[in-house]
Amino acid sequence: MENEKFVKESRTVKSAVVLPPDTNNHKTLFGGKLMAYIDDVAAIAAIRHARKHVVTASTDSVDFLHPIKEGHAVCLEAFVTWTHKTSMEVFVKVIAENLLSGERKVCAVSFLTFVALGEDGKPVPVPKAVPETPEEKWLHDHASERAVARKKRREESKRLAQEFGVKKPWDEA
Template sequence: MRKQKPVQESFVSMTELVLPNDTNTLNNLMGGRMMHLMDIAAAVSAQRHSNRIVVTASVDNVSFREGIRLGSVVTLEAKVTRAFSSSMEVHIDVWAEDIPSGTKVKSNEAFFTFVAVDQSGRPIDVPDALPETPTEQELYEGALRRRQLRLVLAGRLKPSEATELKALFDLA
């Protein structure tokens, strides 16, 4: 049995101020800059969980719900939801805060997958993730379905072999 590590130990909170160089012509944070920040926060989370070098393997469905204005404070929160043999799924929430008005909204959410590697770049085993809260348990339970969907879309798993996805859509 692999070692287990509580999900909370991988938690990362990162805060940035949106400056003029980060914005597009509408004075909103550029999407590419947001993805850059998300990748950093998620990578640190995966490194905390695995105590290893990690590489980004995939990014799922980054949704841009709300534009983030120039001068806003952006807070990214990331933590590992589940670990497989060498890969880890990381969930990221992004919050935009306008301090003068006192408003804070969730602007982005995504799942990133990272693979832990050794010094030669070969995949290496990571500890299992141990969810302890109801939210952590819910994300943990959905992670296998999300993983199978990623693998099917990448052509690395036949749809007929995606047991969790088949169970989700089995109406019999």
């Protein structure tokens, strides 16, 4: 296994046209459909980086900035921004394009974490991500702050699950 890989080696792009079945009553792309695209393109980037099977450990955020209209193209760009021992942070930028005018705008951004798995299904080490461009360096330099927030949020989620656990629908609230 290599110890380092350039961020650009994981870069993945996925494009699609927003068709009527992909839209809500506002004729804009369903958020859930976009989230599925995001997870898919991010997983490909993580696999390219690790050259191992991966699982999604978390979706830190999906910030919807602008709606994506029916008939427009949606282009997702993903790449590994930072790595820990067995995990990888992946950044996804979603760009919508009016195919008739050529106007493009960033409509969503997202951060996800993936864990690389070995043949036995257990976590395995991943190469260090090496940024080169200003965007890659900025994302890499701020990744440790996001990792701290991610760890805190995960601990809060665990406490919530323990505190309220699994209840039957008819149990009192």
